[in-house]
Amino acid sequence: MIQFSQVTVNYGYVPGALKDINLQLRDGDFTLLIGPTGSGKSTLLRLIYMDILPSSGTVTVDKWSSYRISPRQINVLRRNIGVVFQDFKLIENMSVFDNVALPLVIEGYRRKYIIRLVRLLLDEVNMLQSERQQASTLSLGEKQRVAIARAMAKNPFVIIADEPTGNLDREASRNVLSLLERIHQNGTSVIMATHDYELIKDTPYRRIYMENGQILPPDRTFSPLNQRINLLADPQ
Amino acid sequence: MKFFFILRQTFNNLWRERTPVVATVLTICIALTILIALFEVSWTLYSQLSDLKSNLVIEVYLDPALSEKQAGTIQKQLEQYNTIERIRFISKETAADIFREEFGENITDILDENPLPISFEIRLLPEYNHPGYMSLFKKQVESISGVDEVHYRHAVIEKLEQLTEAIMVSGIFVLIILVFAMNLLIRNTIKLSVYAKRRQIEIMKILGAGNMLIRMPFILEGAFEGLIGGILSATGLIVMHKFIASSFSLVTFSLHTYKLIWVYTLSLGILIGLLTSAGSVGKFVNKIFSKK
DSSP states (O other): OEEEEEEEEEETTEEEEEEEEEEEEOTTOEEEEEOOTTSSHHHHHHHHTTSSOOSEEEEEETTEEGGGOOHHHHHHHHTTEEEEETTOOOOTTSBHHHHHHHHHHHHTOOHHHHHHHHHHHHHHTTOGGGTTSBGGGSOHHHHHHHHHHHHHTTOOSEEEEESTTTTSOHHHHHHHHHHHHHHHHTTOEEEEEEOOHHHHTTOOSEEEEEETTEEOOTTOOOOHHHHHHHHHHOOO | OHHHHHHHHHHHHHHHTHHHHHHHHHHHHHHHHHHHHHHHHHHHHHHHHHHHHHTOOEEEEEOTTOOHHHHHHHHHHHHTOTTEEEEEEEOHHHHHHHHHHHHSSOHHHHHSSOOOOOEEEEEEOGGGOSHHHHHHHHHHHHTSTTEEEEEOOHHHHHHHHHHHHHHHHHHHHHHHHHHHHHHHHHHHHHHHHHHHTHHHHHHHHHTTOOHHHHHHHHHHHHHHHHHHHHHHHHHHHHHHHHHHHHHOTTOOOSSOSHHHHHHHHHHHHHHHHHHHHHHHHHHHHHHHHHOO
């Protein structure tokens, strides 16, 4: 379970990147974080893998609490979380295989196991035929599929996807979403931030709307500026 | 697998930053060569100086008119110095024998008489074999009535001591500059490598890599530069050794086997590279990520 209790994040002298967030994300859920750019979605996700720590309040991720966590424990936490980014964060001069193998190398698994598992994962995302290819030569959609395979490598309890379709065309976006849905069906929690309302409008998952660093209550809609988008995003 | 990953990253870094790596390796090579050569030269000069000092005698010539009995009185006065290891009495006859041995002719045949004075050969205790005490001793002995002249080869010793000192001082000065340059270059290469790999480091951090796994390739990079610098330096020193040994047969070396040269240069090179890179990589990694 992931819990945010009265979490506020200020970046330097800029206050209110997140304001007094109270939120609970249950295990096994597929959660969509919806909101315009700058609404605080990425900040909220960064708190989960503790890339940043809250200015006040507490974030609890499984057995780890931001209130009292050492850098070493942060590393352990990150090894139990899969993260997918809009810009993929692949090591461009490494092969597809090596990119997916990286979390397993970090964990210190044996070579034989790594080879078997990486091939299985690449097959799962339909990228096995490109395992020797350099990441820099892949299309954007392929890069994102490799990034998802890497996120799955450690069999994480949660996958965080920060605008994973932000750079992709419609077809590649649908492929990525269906991949994440398949992962979710296997029991892994997925938290996906997006402002691609068209992509998610027909999905049945829990939605959390964010604006100006705050979670909007269920009875409130976006500001007039974002009204139209809100209507698009909500299937009801 | 982790080990091979680290090794591959190390060679990757070295290849990517090959121009600064070459500069660093050459600086390490020059610094190590100068360091070892300086040690060798100082050691050689010091051992020559020690040999010279241990064989050094002070010759005390008495007034030619003095009898052997009067010379005996002076010897007793000299024996009161507790800085003297031994005194050898050289009579007029012994002096003539020495002359004959050295020049092959009998002095009385040339001059009809033996003009050589009675003398003493004095060897001081090793701790007093330095120019400062010797000149004081010379003055004191010269003031004894009946002593005509006191001689020792002070000029050679003083020159040798001055030379050793000058080599040491200038060598240390050059060495400090080189160590500074070496440190700067290694740190710069590591900084370039860290900067070039900042994205990879960021990704590895997100994936939960520990500090050791992130830093180790850069630390090994420094050690590898030290190793190559050491190999080049050892090769250069061995060539120099061979040349000097064939040209000047009397010169002895402190590092008398090539194995010793290899051991010293390689271990020093690796140590310098390892310590400098280990000392700087953490700082550069933190610096880059604190700017984010």
